[in-house]
Amino acid sequence: MSNYVKDLIADVKAKNPAQPEFHQAVEEVVESLSIVLDKHPEYRATKILERIIEPERVIMFRVPWVDEQGETHINRGYRIEMNSAIGPYKGGLRFHPSVNLGILKFLAFEQVFKNSLTTLPMGGGKGGSDFDPKGKSDLKIMRFCQAFMAELFRHIGPNTDVPAGDIGVGGREIGYLFGMYKKLRNEFTGVLTGKGLNWGGSLIRPEATGYGVVYFGAEMLATKNDSYKGKTCLVSGSGNVAQYTVEKINQLGGKAVTLSDSSGYIFDEEGINADKLAFVMDLKNVKRGRIKEYTAKYKSAVFTPINPKADYNPLWDHKADCAFPSATQNEINETDAKNLLKNGVFLVSEGSNMPTTLDGVKVFLDKKILYGPAKAANAGGVAVSGLEMAQNSMRVPWSKEEVDNRLQQIMKNIHTTCKETAERFGTPGNYVNGANIGGFLKVADSMMDQGVV
Numbered sequence: 080m081s082n083y084v085k086d087l088i089a090d091v092k093a094k095n096p097a098q099p100e101f102h103q104a105v106e107e108v109v110e111s112l113s114i115v116l117d118k119h120p121e122y123r124a125t126k127i128l129e130r131i132i133e134p135e136r137v138i139m140f141r142v143p144w145v146d147e148q149g150e151t152h153i154n155r156g157y158r159i160e161m162n163s164a165i166g167p168y169k170g171g172l173r174f175h176p177s178v179n180l181g182i183l184k185f186l187a188f189e190q191v192f193k194n195s196l197t198t199l200p201m202g203g204g205k206g207g208s209d210f211d212p213k214g215k216s217d218l219k220i221m222r223f224c225q226a227f228m229a230e231l232f233r234h235i236g237p238n239t240d241v242p243a244g245d246i247g248v249g250g251r252e253i254g255y256l257f258g259m260y261k262k263l264r265n266e267f268t269g270v271l272t273g274k275g276l277n278w279g280g281s282l283i284r285p286e287a288t289g290y291g292v293v294y295f296g297a298e299m300l301a302t303k304n305d306s307y308k309g310k311t312c313l314v315s316g317s318g319n320v321a322q323y324t325v326e327k328i329n330q331l332g333g334k335a336v337t338l339s340d341s342s343g344y345i346f347d348e349e350g351i352n353a354d355k356l357a358f359v360m361d362l363k364n365v366k367r368g369r370i371k372e373y374t375a376k377y378k379s380a381v382f383t384p385i386n387p388k389a390d391y392n393p394l395w396d397h398k399a400d401c402a403f404p405s406a407t408q409n410e411i412n413e414t415d416a417k418n419l420l421k422n423g424v425f426l427v428s429e430g431s432n433m434p435t436t437l438d439g440v441k442v443f444l445d446k447k448i449l450y451g452p453a454k455a456a457n458a459g460g461v462a463v464s465g466l467e468m469a470q471n472s473m474r475v476p477w478s479k480e481e482v483d484n485r486l487q488q489i490m491k492n493i494h495t496t497c498k499e500t501a502e503r504f505g506t507p508g509n510y511v512n513g514a515n516i517g518g519f520l521k522v523a524d525s526m527m528d529q530g531v532v
């Protein structure tokens with residue numbers, strides 16, 4: 080690591096204390112970029128990297144709301160407008176009690192590179208709240224969403240900032256948020272993505288992230304003349320990304336054997352087939368139940384509760400070929416990464432954002448497995464959000480086939496960019512370098528063109 084990079088990371092840590100996830104995301108990217116900075120002194124001279132690390136704008140606000148029992152609640156709302164060099168800020172909203180400034184800054188930072196890789200004109204942003212939707216009535220969710228939008232609406236717009244969903248924000252929440260935005264602005268625009276099909280949404284948007292993660296893995300497998308046929312796959316999470324990851328694995332001939340939530344995970348050796356997946360979708364999206372309930376219905380499955388004292392996750396300790404983390408950040412540590420390799424896993428395609436710790440990433444890179452980092456592998460979601468924006472602007476909806484074909488092509492292109500960039504910069508097979516450098520160059524050159532703003 081050069082002194083320049085060391086000093087830069089030290090500066091980020093000093094200026095942004097108590098934001099470990101943000102430090103981690105910056106460190107991973109900056110390490111890859113040191114190769115580029117050596118070749119392009121103009122980026123260093125104009126402090127492009129220092130500017131990319133600093134959000135263009137951070138909005139933090141009070142979200143007061145009253146529930147159906149008349150009790151008043153106060154949550155904290157955020158929107159990080161990270162970088163608009165190549166398009167309006169774009170990125171999801173996360174509602175989860177763990178949400179804080181550092182987590183949203185890491186997500187917004189990652190989003191800048193991811194959005195650039197999609198080739199669509201989207202800048203990077205992220206937002207959310209420490210509000211916990213779990214177990215809350217629809218009325219509470221609606222009141223919270225309306226209160227959240229009562230402030231956010233003045234900062235966003237179809238040409239300024241276009242939020243979407245993330246953890247805890249699905250179709251229901253986007254509906255309530257959109258309704259409030261429309262009322263306050265008195266206009267019907269494509270200001271949010273992930274909308275319902277009747278009111279401006281795109282076909283394939285719910286499926287896009289999970290499908291894209293599996294398509295990206297298929298591209299990595301193809302470089303070894305391999306496919307998903309007969310492969311056993313470990314999947315974590317049981318939300319939007321996990322569900323459609325399992326659906327696409329099944330369609331391409333693989334077998335998914337695990338799913339999880341924050342209470343624990345299920346292992347079903349016989350495979351989570353289409354019928355079982357339909358049960359999970361109903362359980363999670365309609366009944367809003369817990370994954371443990373899967374074992375009451377399917378006797379082939381075993382539930383293991385989370386052990387908060389354990390320093391590894393047993394979900395990653397089963398014989399398998401492929402792994403698809405799809406729950407949350409830092410869910411694979413160094414021990415988990417070693418367990419995956421020990422059990423035969425040779426492909427990891429990341430659905431969740433930054434699911435692997437820096438030590439875990441090192442394990443994958445050292446062993447040269449097929450490792451697709453999140454900002455490339457899970458870019459299918461935001462890519463189809465970009466396609467939803469395009470359809471909204473034209474006021475013409477595309478068919479399922481049209482959107483899915485475009486998604487597949489985008490994932491192919493992202494894979495090619497990562498692979499060829501990694502080769503061009505002397506680290507063939509290193510998709511982490513490929514994604515970081517590939518995403519960076521377009522944003523950096525656009526910032527150079529636009530001057531110091």
Ligand code: NDP
Binds near residue numbers: 244245316318320408
């Ligand atoms: P959902 O809210 O639909 O599902 C999240 C799943 O992960 C749930 O099963 C949840 O369990 C579990 N989970 C969340 N936090 C934790 C935690 N701290 N520990 C254990 N399990 C946890 O979210 P998504 O599927 O949309 O998002 C999953 C990941 O994918 C996130 O990292 C997100 O940033 C990323 N992503 C999502 C995109 C999208 O289009 N939705 C796009 C790109 C990335 P429980 O219900 O118990 O909380």
